[in-house]
Amino acid sequence: MPIDLRSDTVTRPTPAMLEAMMQARVGDDVFGEDPSINQLERMTAQLFGMEAALYCPTGTMSNQIAIKCHTRPGDEVICEKEAHVYIYEGGGIAFNSGAQVRTIEGDRGRITAGQVSRSINPDDVHKASTSLVCLENTCNRGGGSCYDLEEIKKIRQVCSDNQLQLHLDGARLFNALSATGQQPADYGRLFDSISVCFNKGMGCPIGSVLLGSAAFIRQARRVRKVLGGGMRQAGFMAAAGIYALEHHRERLTEDHAHARQLAEALAKKDFVSAIKPVETNIVIFETTSDICTKDLAQRLKEQDVLAIPISDSQVRFVTHLDITPAMVDRVVEVIEQL
Numbered sequence: 001m002p003i004d005l006r007s008d009t010v011t012r013p014t015p016a017m018l019e020a021m022m023q024a025r026v027g028d029d030v031f032g033e034d035p036s037i038n039q040l041e042r043m044t045a046q047l048f049g050m051e052a053a054l055y056c057p058t059g060t061m062s063n064q065i066a067i068k069c070h071t072r073p074g075d076e077v078i079c080e081k082e083a084h085v086y087i088y089e090g091g092g093i094a095f096n097s098g099a100q101v102r103t104i105e106g107d108r109g110r111i112t113a114g115q116v117s118r119s120i121n122p123d124d125v126h127k128a129s130t131s132l133v134c135l136e137n138t139c140n141r142g143g144g145s146c147y148d149l150e151e152i153k154k155i156r157q158v159c160s161d162n163q164l165q166l167h168l169d170g171a172r173l174f175n176a177l178s179a180t181g182q183q184p185a186d187y188g189r190l191f192d193s194i195s196v197c198f199n200k201g202m203g204c205p206i207g208s209v210l211l212g213s214a215a216f217i218r219q220a221r222r223v224r225k226v227l228g229g230g231m232r233q234a235g236f237m238a239a240a241g242i243y244a245l246e247h248h249r250e251r252l253t254e255d256h257a258h259a260r261q262l263a264e265a266l267a268k269k270d271f272v273s274a275i276k277p278v279e280t281n282i283v284i285f286e287t288t289s290d291i292c293t294k295d296l297a298q299r300l301k302e303q304d305v306l307a308i309p310i311s312d313s314q315v316r317f318v319t320h321l322d323i324t325p326a327m328v329d330r331v332v333e334v335i336e337q338l
């Protein structure tokens with residue numbers, strides 16, 4: 001078996017998680033009758049101190065539903081230039097919501113209140129109406145970087161002053177909480193909506209939860225149905241999410257320590273010209289100009305180590321539930337011999 005560091009989405013359910021799934025009580029969720037989904041929605045909403053929640057098959061669907069609910073066709077959405085909602089969701093903002101995007105160049109994916117403020121269109125018939133700001137935490141393309149809560153508070157203020165909605169793509173929010181010690185309720189207070197993924201660091205086979213006010217989630221439930229995301233006895237999957245909330249949050253620190261170990265090994269290599277600061281479970285490194293990142297990934301693959309060349313000069317490692325300490329030691333050895 002190769003050591004798969006391509007993404008934290010490649011995990012398989014553990015035997016204990018599978019057991020929890022097998023024991024799940026289920027019902028028809030379109031009728032609101034799946035006890036496991038209802039429980040996961042309740043638990044997640046309570047954790048973040050938000051009124052209501054909606055279980056969705058993917059993080060992409062959660063984000064797209066949120067954007068649809070917060071905008072009208074022709075509106076403008078503000079986000080960072082490498083935000084997942086913009087570059088990795090198939091043009092969904094245009095496709096699903098008929099909205100356009102104003103991108104901001106952030107610092108490792110993080111934008112500031114000043115930048116948001118300067119990107120809001122004036123009330124002018126020539127301009128699209130700015131209605132939504134999307135943040136991402138941790139920032140995927142930023143190398144798993146985490147937001148400072150103080151900056152988010154300032155962004156919240158700018159949004160409130162300008163009648164803008166604020167959505168958080170929190171696909172890896174549990175990693176950010178674990179790394180920073182910030183509290184889930186801090187986020188619940190600041191955002192109009194939050195999506196969190198269970199199919200990443202939490203180690204579930206599928207699933208995401210969208211959080212917001214009761215009125216927002218009522219509307220979101222409608223949009224989920226329109227998108228074909230109204231599932232029936234999906235409580236088997238939600239049971240994995242409940243299990244993960246109870247058992248997989250604390251262990252995220254192990255993934256983060258593993259990522260730091262990989263970064264330390266990389267730092268000693270001449271072919272590595274820079275490494276983005278490792279804050280969570282993602283390591284993105286820059287190679288010197290003589291190195292082709294596709295070739296480098298191929299050489300790693302020959303040693304049974306899988307990584308993704310995310311650009312001509314950058315390679316990404318992601319640590320996760322299925323990466324053991326012994327595997328990290330082995331990857332360090334492989335890196336030393338490159």
Ligand SMILES: *Cc1c(COP(=O)(O)O)cnc(C)c1O
Nearest residue numbers: 058059060061084136140169171
């Ligand atoms: C993975 C990811 C998502 C959602 O991905 P799905 O595969 O659709 O669940 C959203 N945002 C970010 C930042 C991600 O990394």
